[in-house]
Amino acid sequence: MAETNVVVGLDIGTTKILCLVAEVNGPGDVEVIGVSSHPSKGLQRGIVLNIESTVQSIRQAIVDAEKMAGTEITNVIVGIAGGHIRSLNGHGMITLRNREVTKKDLDRVIESATAGAQPADREVIHVMPQEFIVDGERKIKDPVGLYGVKLEAKIHMVTAQVTQAQNLVKCVHNSGLDVQSLVLEQIASSEAVLTPDERDVGVVLLDCGGGTTDIAVFCDGSIKYTSNITIGGDFLDNDISFGLGASKADAKDIKERYGIASADLISEDEDIRIDKIAGPGRKKISKLELANIIEPRLEEIFSMARREIMRSGYYDMLPAGCVVTGGSMAINGAEHLAQKILNMPVRLGRPTSITGLEELVSGPECATGVGLLLWGSHNDVGGAQKIRIREAQVFKRVMDSMRTWFSDLF
Secondary structure, three states: OOHHHEEEEEEEOOOEEEEEEEEEEEOOEEEEEEEEEEEOOOEEOOEEOOHHHHHHHHHHHHHHHHHHHOOOOOEEEEEEOOOOOEEEEEEEEEEOOOOEOOHHHHHHHHHHHHOOOOOOOEEEEEEEEEEEEEOOEEEEOOOOOOEOOEEEEEEEEEEEEHHHHHHHHHHHHHOOOEEEEEEEHHHHHHHHHOOHHHHHHOEEEEEEOOOOEEEEEEEOOEEEEEEEEOOOHHHHHHHHHHHHOOOHHHHHHHHHHHOEOOHHHOOOOOEEEEEOOOOOOEEEEEHHHHHHHHHHHHHHHHHHHHHHHHHHOOHHHOOOOEEEEOHHHHOEOHHHHHHHHHOOOEEEOOOOOEEEOHHHOOOHHHHHHHHHHHHHHHOOOOOOOOOOOOOOOHHHHHHHHHHHHHHHHO
């Protein structure tokens, strides 16, 4: 097995750390050969709170994945999320020296679009072109070879707080691994669950994890807006634990086994027996009682997401509607409630375009992990420079990565 053909995705979440190992034979040709999931300790809402606990969780996930895949893991592509993530759209313009657009001109106009847009306390994670404009002609995806006088570019740039990115990278380094790339989690998830047609006509992705709900809006084949809400499935677990008097572990199990997103979806009520948090024996609760605990929290998440979509300015430009994914969206009826609150078509997104251990990674909770593999297959990360936050050439590395992504996409 050639090392350059192996890509490892590491989804470091609030509730779990998912490590996926795959053989990559070309862009989008991904065969999963190793899967490992381990409870996450040391993170809250995408932010590292305890270095040592996070390192231990990562190591355990890596060891299990290595055993299944039968290969040593040294480099990983890491998902990043949290309330510290910020995004903005930029615009750049240059005059064409030779009247014909070259790849060097693309580099110049993109650098023009990003100039001065990075605050001192922020780290650039992604620079993604939305469209190019040649002499006023818009929506050009690849202008190389066209003749013109003026070239413009619209880009979407994602940044992270330097200290938070440093903490995440440090945890991975202390686990004995190198970070090949940091990838925004909703961008990774979009690789796994969105179709090209959805991206073209307009779609919003909601990736609801344990600590955060990540949002990404796509239109005309490119990303237009990213945001996040610092509420996720952990809040549901806390609500169930408090409302039913169950332990946190039991609350999570109850949610996954019996949870239903809306009381309206219960045709016939039935009793569930759960362990008491104090004292011996078990007690009975009804499915209706459980639904009445889950529904208000999901309504809050979807209502907050709706406000973010409205803020993006694209709410009325999403004929493909919304794709919900992430572990918290595996609750029965979640897409039904989302459709009611968001007032648009909704479907549950499951990872596609993979082979190998498909049955182990086909659930919505694996969307980010699978997306990291697919992202790696489309980008030149084999033997890539290793990330050290605030290195001298970090912006150049991000730009080089973006150019590779651009050339592969278009």
